[in-house]
Amino acid sequence: MLRIWGRENSSNVKKVLWCAEELELAYERIPAGGRHGVVDDPAYRALNPNGLVPTIEDDGLVLWESNAIVRYLAARYGDGVLWQSDPVRRAGADRWMDFSNSSLAAPYRDLMVNLVRSPPEKRDMRVVEAAVARLGQMLGHVDAALADQPYLSGEALGIGDIPAGTLVQAWFALPIERPELSRLAGWFARLSERPAYRKAVLIPLT
Template sequence: MALRVWGRRSSFNVQKVLWLVGELGLPHQHLSAGGDHGGLDDPDFLKMNPHGRVPVIDDDGVVVWESHAILRYLAARYGGSTWWSQAPAERAEADGWMDWAQTALQRDFLTGVFWGWYRTPEAQRDELAILAALAACARHFKLLDKVLADRPFLGGATPSLADIPAGTHLYRYYALEIDRPKTPNVEAWYARLRERPAYREHVMIPFDEMKGRLAY
């Protein structure tokens, strides 16, 4: 197969990429790397990504690393107008949501809550930092709830790149036993994403092996 994807399936950033690969129906080979699979310090891997991190793709000789760069590349090459609008304003809106999800939502939920609470052994947790991250997440999801009040997806009437970075959080967000504000529009958005086969296959992945494990 021309497209190869490196990373472990339980990796949040790898899930973003595999979700889009599934949406685009791209034949691909998945190669497990990172976590218990190792391989990130292998010389051949470091030639592809000098940072030694996943995900990485090789698309018939084109190597791309960093999850959002990969998303944009795949959408531009294979997504047509559905996933890669020719209108700069529409692309900019998707870019805005992608960057916000990475710099704000991912920082507070994935790092602050998922890592700080779920992946950190209880004796090592910083409870004040976790509470602050939970409060920040509540603000983020209330904001999303307002945005989604008049649209089914973040980018509008149909799924787009805007949905993938933020939407990948939802499976873990709703699976954890944490306090959440009432956000019916976010819940409806999550229900729509769960109807998509690629989301169910690549994002709704059990993550029990990461509980209380910082080094994974």
């Protein structure tokens, strides 16, 4: 059975759990990272030398890096569902996975560290302000892409929606001022109707 190591409040772990839920895969989740520890155990380091989560083991394959895991699970178990075999359609979705890592993840992390994981007296509000501005600007690109299609992956949910869809939860949940991005809000509403998203992603931010 698929095994997934990681704490459920990690955005990178959520991507993998959401993907597994969408594909209706049977899996075992082993809590790891944060207060659970485990990631510094030699046995875990042998699986993932970075000591980060998530890591998976599936049918003898050990894999880390959340986006690579999502691609693997979708390609192996979700052809025609989350995975598009047509290279052109897949590239259109795949691009948003890299965009999420390169442009959304850093300001998202700044918001989480300051507004969720730090007590008020330890928050750096200048960092928060810059992160809100940067994330708003970058999510503007997502909003624009959704003018022509209901999902970042095209007409249906796919790999391209998973990383950005995971991070956008915080954008709508945190007490910040948001620019009006109606297509982004519509996409988030569509995601929020999905049982897999509700189970893996729409849990309290901690």
